[in-house]
Amino acid sequence: MDKPKKSVRRKTSGVTIDEVAALAGVSPMTVSRAVNQGNVREETRERVMRAVRKLGYTPNVAASSLAAAQHTRIALIYANPSGAYLSELLVGLLRVASNAPVQLTIDYWENMDAEAERKAARSLASRVDGVILPPPLCESAAAVGELVKARIPVVAIASGRQGDGISCVRIDDFHAGKEMAEHLIQHGHTRIGFICGRDDLSASARRYDGFVTALHEAGLEVDPELVQRGNYTYRSGLGAAELLLAHGNPPTAIFASNDDMGAAAISVAHRRGLDVPRDLTVVGFDDTSAATTVWPELTTIHQPIAAMADAAIDILLRTIRNRNDEARPLTDHVLPHRLVERDSVARPPRGR
Amino acid sequence: MDKPKKSVRRKTSGVTIDEVAALAGVSPMTVSRAVNQGNVREETRERVMRAVRKLGYTPNVAASSLAAAQHTRIALIYANPSGAYLSELLVGLLRVASNAPVQLTIDYWENMDAEAERKAARSLASRVDGVILPPPLCESAAAVGELVKARIPVVAIASGRQGDGISCVRIDDFHAGKEMAEHLIQHGHTRIGFICGRDDLSASARRYDGFVTALHEAGLEVDPELVQRGNYTYRSGLGAAELLLAHGNPPTAIFASNDDMGAAAISVAHRRGLDVPRDLTVVGFDDTSAATTVWPELTTIHQPIAAMADAAIDILLRTIRNRNDEARPLTDHVLPHRLVERDSVARPPRGR
């Protein structure tokens, strides 16, 4: 059974490509090609794959990245541990990374000023080949600028301005915002309150623009008093909703530009004795866990975060391998969003 | 500058061990030892480390795992995408995995019955060297049993019974529950409602036992009507809190065995016109994002999830490398928890 190996070194437990090759009666190279979608005759591939299945072969990622000299270090930097969002992103990233010659690392940049960000970015640049930047960091001129200067490819998730020299993976926030506003209008709402996100995030501005456009197209005015500033936190949503509902002529619907603030609006409504959605309609954005840990659950916009993670790594890998070509095209990848209807929307109360 | 390499193959961007060795005037082997805490004269180590810093050398994890034949595949299997919790766990796991010869993969087992779990476990067993199992999977006899049968080391996070042949990393749920109950008692509460977690999870039972013990030690009775069943979801917390507050002689405090249900209790209280914490005290457990996306923010028990992730990988690696020793000691690693005081606790209203 145990054929004596020439090597003195200890072996890993797993099945190797050579064993598969032997069983399939081909060379290891052919197995490699068959497994990695290379050019192999269909018949040969069949035979190889049968051997693969029989032996339960899984490629050793370490070996393949080493051999391909394609070992790529990609860092995900996050600044606000917005739970659900990050978790989905990570899951998506990990799913890709564990099947690709990619070493994923994560860094947490907490409360850094511009100078600290610049320093952190410089240090990062020497350690990684590519960076994934979710909001809000992807809009930090300091962080992005330094990374770009170091010629490290950067992909911004869900936000970011392409003009900064980085690629973006995002949804169409403008149309998503417009669609959500239209959803509200279709339900008969005409006085709609809006809770903004952080005004330094471009996605936030795009959502607002979509909202405004929908209202205008429906022949509705945007009452400036019905637009309140938030910063994406639950707490900020509380204040904004409070102002909206204390208005002499309050809105019949509130469009919060993320779920946390939407959840906050529901809480404020309840404390004011309003039933949601009977007395007040509330919608959120992002479809994070905050949308479902409230009652009623929030109607919201779903972002395909896992797919965005996929796309981000793909873009990074492509860019990195193109290193020699001086022209590194910047990508702006827009993925489809989806309006998720739940229980927080109804027609406005009668008489309004 | 560019010494012509003998090799035709393209090179990776990074600094290699040979360059460091050359600069430090030692052999690559010495650099390896210096970097990996091997036996090197202090003076030599100094010199090597200087070169490392100067060049910005980072070991190529792929190469080192390959050479050490230590490449280890570890899978994290999750079943309930409980956002915040998972995200913290992943972050912790990734932090360790990216600096160790570990390939982390994740799998999502959604709504599987016992048979499906068994099948998935068998397939997993052929692909990985170790498994990390957060709740609720770590208490699934099917999943755990099959993995143990395949001699795959398993570490349960935050739950699990050691008797099942697996190692555990957890906090002391009993004492945490007791401590929280004592916190409530110290604030003067004597009628305390309890919302249970899933009764198939041992951690849940331990929290309850701690609660009961604290009450008994304080000479208080446990009113069975004040103990309601939940299943860790927000929705279940809604129902349980409703029952608690509809009671003829309602509790002045509610102890929910996780944050989601605690948040639900707050929502129910608000809709019944109660102020939290003035009229009702509510506490949660776990310190997930749900604890802070409510108002008032929940007093809760913090679990050191990142540290638990660390410990889990450590245990797995140790166990796997011990493969030859027939005796694989099972570990039960208990980490310290922390009671986090926020704004949802006050003394009971007067006259109660």
Place this chain on the structure above:
DNA sequence: TTGAAAGCGCTAACAC
């Protein structure tokens, strides 16, 4: 305490 040789499992390059 340090170095030299060999090879971990895989794939790029180049034949055929």
Place this chain on the structure above:
DNA sequence: GTGTTAGCGCTTTCAA
């Protein structure tokens, strides 16, 4: 379409 050769960057083993 397939095989051969030569390493990827590191660490094991063994010798000095």
